[in-house]
Amino acid sequence: MSNVIIRSFRPGDRNAVCTICCDSADKGEPIERTLADREWAADLLTKYYTDYEPSSTFVAEDNGKVVGYILGCFDNRRYGLVMLFIIIPWLLVKGLTRGVFFTSQFWGVVAAGVHNWRRLFHWRKTSFHSHQAHLHVGIAKGHRGHHVGRQLVETLVSYAKTKGVHELTASVHDSNQAACRFFEHAGFKVQDSHPMIMRRGDALERYTALLYVKKIF
Numbered sequence: 001m002s003n004v005i006i007r008s009f010r011p012g013d014r015n016a017v018c019t020i021c022c023d024s025a026d027k028g029e030p031i032e033r034t035l036a037d038r039e040w041a042a043d044l045l046t047k048y049y050t051d052y053e054p055s056s057t058f059v060a061e062d063n064g065k066v067v068g069y070i071l072g073c074f075d076n077r078r079y080g081l082v083m084l085f086i087i088i089p090w091l092l093v094k095g096l097t098r099g100v101f102f103t104s105q106f107w108g109v110v111a112a113g114v115h116n117w118r119r120l121f122h123w124r125k126t127s128f129h130s131h132q133a134h135l136h137v138g139i140a141k142g143h144r145g146h147h148v149g150r151q152l153v154e155t156l157v158s159y160a161k162t163k164g165v166h167e168l169t170a171s172v173h174d175s176n177q178a179a180c181r182f183f184e185h186a187g188f189k190v191q192d193s194h195p196m197i198m199r200r201g202d203a204l205e206r207y208t209a210l211l212y213v214k215k216i217f
């Protein structure tokens with residue numbers, strides 16, 4: 001792991017970022033039990049950061065291979081507007097052409113989203129209007145536990161300071177214990193929590209979404 005370097009995101013890294021994201025989006029496991037169309041899911045989860053705010057994204061490279069990423073957004077309001085008016089409409093069209101919406105799995109996800117609407121509404125108010133910035137981090141399975149994630153967070157925090165960002169947030173499943181310990185170790189504290197439902201396979205699963213916040217001085 002000694003050859004790992006952290007560097008700014010380049011457009012050519014996007015495929016690797018999407019692959020790691022889809023391989024780890026379900027609490028560190030592949031996303032397929034939640035959404036089967038990886039390309040569509042990857043666009044939903046990463047496109048804002050890689051295409052609309054690439055300067056706040058960093059990758060970890062090991063011997064020329066991208067093995068981890070941190071996706072940053074330093075303006076939650078802009079994120080909401082870009083998602084609502086550009087990315088989601090584009091995903092609706094793309095989803096139609098790829099048949100994403102003609103699966104019971106997709107409608108299970110929508111049903112869970114409707115169930116969670118109170119939390120999503122509250123989160124939008126608290127996270128998007130009270131907090132300035134957020135992040136997502138993902139490390140390829142064989143590279144976890146070697147402080148790659150820690151270096152990525154440190155890099156993003158240093159960069160955030162130069163941009164006048166005073167706090168970073170991350171939303172984590174309470175059952176994703178590795179991520180909870182990781183953020184606590186990095187100085188994040190739970191500031192908010194909400195009961196949620198998600199669809200995994202054929203089952204509905206209850207969990208608590210934790211909002212981790214780190215103050216930056």
Ligand SMILES: CC(C)(COP(=O)(O)OP(=O)(O)OC[C@H]1O[C@@H](n2cnc3c(N)ncnc32)[C@H](O)[C@@H]1OP(=O)(O)O)[C@@H](O)C(=O)NCCC(=O)NCCS
Nearest residue numbers: 028137138139144145146147148149150178179181182185
């Ligand atoms: C969570 C994740 C980013 C951690 O990255 P990582 O590079 O493996 O973590 P690090 O090696 O930098 O760990 C830093 C500290 O976090 C804690 N930590 C990390 N993984 C842990 C685990 N599995 N169990 C307990 N503590 C853990 C430890 O305190 C560790 O410090 P230490 O090794 O000195 O004890 C990685 O496991 C991952 O990609 N998970 C899947 C995606 C995800 O859940 N992302 C978070 C939601 S945005």
